[in-house]
Amino acid sequence: MKILLTGSAGFIGFHTAQALLARGDDVIGLDNMSPYYDPTLKEARLKLLEGKKGFTFIRGDILDRETVKKCMEGTDRACHLAALAGVRYSFEHPEEYIATNIRGFFNVLDEARIQKIPGVVYASSSSVYGDAKKFPAKESDPTDAQVSLYGMTKKDNELLAHTYHRLYGIPVTGLRFFTVYGPWGRPDMALFLFTDALLHGHPLSIFGEGKMQRDWTSVDDIVSGIVAAIDKNFDEEIFNLGCGRKEELMDLVKIIEESCGKEATKEFLPMQPGDVRVTSADISKAKRMLGYEPKTMIREGVPKFIQWYREYYAL
Template sequence: MTILVTGAAGFIGAYVCRELQRRGERFVGLDNFNDYYDPQLKRDRIAALCPGADIRALDLTDADGMAALFDETRPQRVVHLAAQAGVRYSLQNPQAYVQSNLVGFVTLLELCRHRDVQHLAYASSSSVYGDSAVPPFSEEQRIDKPRSLYAATKAANELMAYTYAQLYGLHATGLRFFTVYGPWGRPDMAPLLFSRAVLAGRPIEVFNEGRMRRDFTHVDDIVRGVLGALDHPPADPVPHRVFNLGNHTPVELEYFIAVIEQAAGRGAEKIYKPMQPGDMVATMADTARAKAAFGFEPATPIEAGLPPVVEWCREYFGERA
């Protein structure tokens, strides 16, 4: 059985490929290696985490190229992690989100439908909860008041996948990720931004005057959730389900910074700023549904998960305390 992993050179994708290698699964990956952040980091990531993996340079919106890949590899299961990420960037370049997250997703759905894919597990986001969110965020809550175009595209993905499940019987599972972090992470997210800045003695920007809480979730826990969901396709009459994958333990931003400071061996120079457009003040995952379905239970507190991120930043980027 072949598994297709999209976004395989991305942060979560490369870790998923590493675990598939460990499990002895047959898989092929794809990534468009775009320049949202340095493509060399993506290449270094896959070389370090999943060396020798079959990862093709291909864009989701290349319908002919995608069809040829499906015909060549004939995947029975798909882990769809490719997307244009970033809440704030969606305010600057909305067309990138329309192409990747909407056009590309429909291309994938059509191929899964016509090539008899048994199960599609795809990335959604905790940002879909938007202004309707009431912590802890439950999958039963409404997601019709997004705070960014990025969040709107992820909510749309869930509706599209449900439609294909209802019309065509496509088995699909949406995974709402909550602030994933770990070594080899995305350089535009707070764990790496803050770690690199503190190590180098640069100031960090702390939004909403520091009054923010995030459900930081270690990438190892996320990968267990992704593959747990993939291994348990929905059996509902409409075979579509959505799960939160988070730590269920929101952390105050100031404490998060303090853990980085301790690991770096120096204090942070903080510049306090107002809330950024599109951001959410707090996130917190209710993970009871995922635990019941496939035993999801995150096990990594930030006190254990963050210091290796700081050390990786020190080694990879060369910042020194």
């Protein structure tokens, strides 16, 4: 297949591109290389992709309709992963989030409508569940009480996709990602921040007194779900993609300490605006319909990240 992949130099986009190229797909990568975090990391990911057969990269923005039109021409699927991610950053830059995450997705969906693209897969988020009280979260649970602007933009994406499917018959599959981690990960995520602080002798800033729980999900498992969704191409579905088990933040810290061979100095802080106590995914629907089977638990996945971190930063 020929696949438009937005956000191809991002964390999940990079790994998705690798998986699609490895099986022989042609990938049109679109990314604006946003400086939301260190762009040298994105450039390094891109450098690894640009030498691969079947990969074409366009440095451009999903807010530019002509760019989206050009990239989508002749494709069999659109896989939309481009977005401004992160809950806390969304409080400081609301206009950018509204523009990129909502208007940008509209451009992709509407161009898919015009060009009659056979299917669209897009990234949603566990943030749509807000500060849920029932766990694990199922796709059918209420998603009308987001606690962050970022979560709202992802809920809006789901509503937009639903409306476009009903009005125009576009096949759309939304994927609610739960706390993704792994090599080449984002520097603003807990695993990256904690590893960086520990290896440089700085204290770890641990929010929520360390009692928050997350469904840590390996990027390799997430990618397996993305690829399956591209292949299955359902008329309209939404799936949780998580590991299927929740772990306390302090459990993650302990694994990092063990993997690095040193104990961290810890600074415990209250929860930040937009944070939630628990994320936990019911992945039974993804297992049943996508054949999704997470294979990596954090005890195996965290050391892989730390190995990558040491190699990348020569530590």
